[in-house]
Amino acid sequence: MSETKFRQIAHKIEQRIDQGEYPIHSKLPPHRILADDLDTTPTTIAKAYNLLAEKGRVESFVGRGTFVKPLAGQADSHDEENAEYNFSIIQPYLASNLPYLQKAMEKASRYLDLQLLSYADQSGHEAHRKVGVTWAKHYGLEGGSVHNTVLTNGAQHGLSLLILMLTDVGDTIAVESHTYPGLIAVAKLLGRKLVGVELDERGMSPESLRYVIAHYQPKVVVVTPSHQNPIGVSMDEVRRKEIAEVIEYTGRWLIEDDVFGFLNPQPISAITNYIPHRAFHLSSLSKAISPSLRCGFLKLPDSMVSEVNAHLRANVWLASPVGYATADQLIETRDAFRLARNQRQLAERRQALAQEILGPQVRSTRGYHVWLPLPNHWSPEAFVMEAKNLGILLQSGNHFSVSGIATNYVRLSLMSISSEARFKQGLQMLKTLLASEMHAAFPF
Ligand SMILES: Cc1ncc(COP(=O)(O)O)c(C=O)c1O
Structure with a gap:
């Protein structure tokens, strides 16, 4: 195994941690599975995990596997689990910049x-x-x-x-x-x-x-x-x-x-x-x-x-x-430029996930947000309110209208939820809400 190979693999795994693909406290894939995924050997994966453990990014437990460790001050996904799904604010994915x-x-x-x-x-x-x-x-x-x-x-x-x-x-x-x-x-x-x-x-x-x-x-x-x-x-x-x-x-x-x-x-x-x-x-x-x-x-x-x-x-x-x-x-x-590039790559990944979950009405862009058309049975205000009741924050398209003429859109920001699992979960909940006509039965 070359000296640089396991370092490259460790870097790839660290990138996945930084981008939320492997959230804090999540279990990393077994050596053999990740080795297949990254086209390398289980021994190289073991060495990469050891290197990441020395850097304080992961922790291994005999018989249980290797887990992602939070860095000092980094948002803990356990805390995030109790917070709202924030699709409202446009900011970078801060956990990787911290x-x-x-x-x-x-x-x-x-x-x-x-x-x-x-x-x-x-x-x-x-x-x-x-x-x-x-x-x-x-x-x-x-x-x-x-x-x-x-x-x-x-x-x-x-x-x-x-x-x-x-x-x-x-x-x-x-x-x-x-x-x-x-x-x-x-x-x-x-x-x-x-x-x-x-x-x-x-x-x-x-x-x-x-x-x-x-x-x-x-x-x-x-x-x-x-x-x-x-x-x-x-x-x-x-x-x-x-x-x-x-x-x-x-x-x-x-x-x-x-x-x-x-x-x-x-x-x-x-x-x-x-x-x-x-x-x-x-x-x-x-x-x-x-x-x-x-x-x-x-x-x-x-x-x-x-x-x-x-x-x-x-x-x-x-x-x-x-x-x-x-x-x-x-x-x-x-x-600064590396962090910016990392944010761009993560935005692309999150755009692709949003498209996968919410469907083709999510227009393909590379930015931090999605301008999502609503089905006719939803007004943006009612949709934002129902989403809030589910613990999901997003913005009514009407907040952006200069003329005051109503739109039938909401804006979703893709970068402020740290864990990818929670990000996907929030989008799944929005997908269900989009299809639901419950609000029509309770219009007050
Ligand atoms: C188009 C646009 N301009 C300016 C800003 C404000 O940026 P800053 O935080 O640098 O003041 C924002 C923030 O969302 C924005 O979306």
């Missing part, structure tokens, strides 16, 4: 110095802005530099700051007809009007955008080019160019919300690349690493750098550098 975050935070704490603890320039420490430039460039943004990139407390902060800065009370903002509720909330609270642009299979429609601009004169257009929330569609390069042309021709500002860009298997050129003088590009680490870091990156048109800095100063002084110090470590070791 050990890397623990390591990066530990390392970052050793570099904590007086400069990091002080008030600093409102655009953030230069090293941290560099993190943002590297991250966004990796996923298709060109022209970012420490001079035109600032730090925000997540993409949500960037969105609200830009809307405050670029529009006045009563102004109109064009967005996708169904959009991220965080954006709807900002517009409502700040007294801005939203107008919906139609979406098709390739994302925001340029024809509809032209029409909306001509009829409603929005000052700003907000677009999510990759894995749009909630519909899940992504724009190809041609569509991105078309949208850029409309923005350029009509002289509007564009906010490109690219928080899901890392989920594309190959980087796709950002819309901002075609119109850097008109576009603000937002990315963040929330969906690939952890929302708790609150690390957002905003690339600006050169003409807007000082105005954005003035807003940042007035708004938060500066985004807290502590999370960025951790992000810096993750980028330096390249772990």
Whole structure:
């Protein structure tokens, strides 16, 4: 047996643990069965299990087998068993990121110095802005530099700051007809009007955008080019160019919300690349690493750098550098990109499982969520309520509707349940509920 073979096998098993295929406390397959599955020998499997036991990932008991051990602080599936099935919140599969975050935070704490603890320039420490430039460039943004990139407390902060800065009370903002509720909330609270642009299979429609601009004169257009929330569609390069042309021709500002860009298997050129003088590009680490870091990156048109800095100063002084110090470590070791890739692969696996269990009405996408059509006998509100009674959380499609016109969809997020077994169990329960007409008998 080669020295590297059992290490490779151990790595594969660890990946399966990290992706929830082998949940915490579950029994790993017997040596012979896994050996067949991974095209190796039972002896190699035994050596791989020993290595994982030394690393503290598994535990073996004579006569009983080998079991997955929880890491310090890792969500325990026993605890999860008593919690709700959370298909509601869009976040990464945190259990696999946790050990890397623990390591990066530990390392970052050793570099904590007086400069990091002080008030600093409102655009953030230069090293941290560099993190943002590297991250966004990796996923298709060109022209970012420490001079035109600032730090925000997540993409949500960037969105609200830009809307405050670029529009006045009563102004109109064009967005996708169904959009991220965080954006709807900002517009409502700040007294801005939203107008919906139609979406098709390739994302925001340029024809509809032209029409909306001509009829409603929005000052700003907000677009999510990759894995749009909630519909899940992504724009190809041609569509991105078309949208850029409309923005350029009509002289509007564009906010490109690219928080899901890392989920594309190959980087796709950002819309901002075609119109850097008109576009603000937002990315963040929330969906690939952890929302708790609150690390957002905003690339600006050169003409807007000082105005954005003035807003940042007035708004938060500066985004807290502590999370960025951790992000810096993750980028330096390249772990950030590995974690992002791991999340993408898990999302693909969970999309396939959702399709397998719920059927072909689950459209094939690579994102974190599913836009699920309901049969006619269900309204989204009744379905969400009945699901809640079963301990399943999900979102009514109506929360995303800009026009307020009712939809017949719900949105399912696929990544926040840790154990794959529970994930499948939750989907099976939803499948049964979809087919059931019980609510019609008890409409109150
Ligand atoms: C499209 C979109 N933009 C922005 C955000 C907010 O991201 P962050 O956690 O970086 O503020 C979300 C969160 O769900 C989102 O779906």
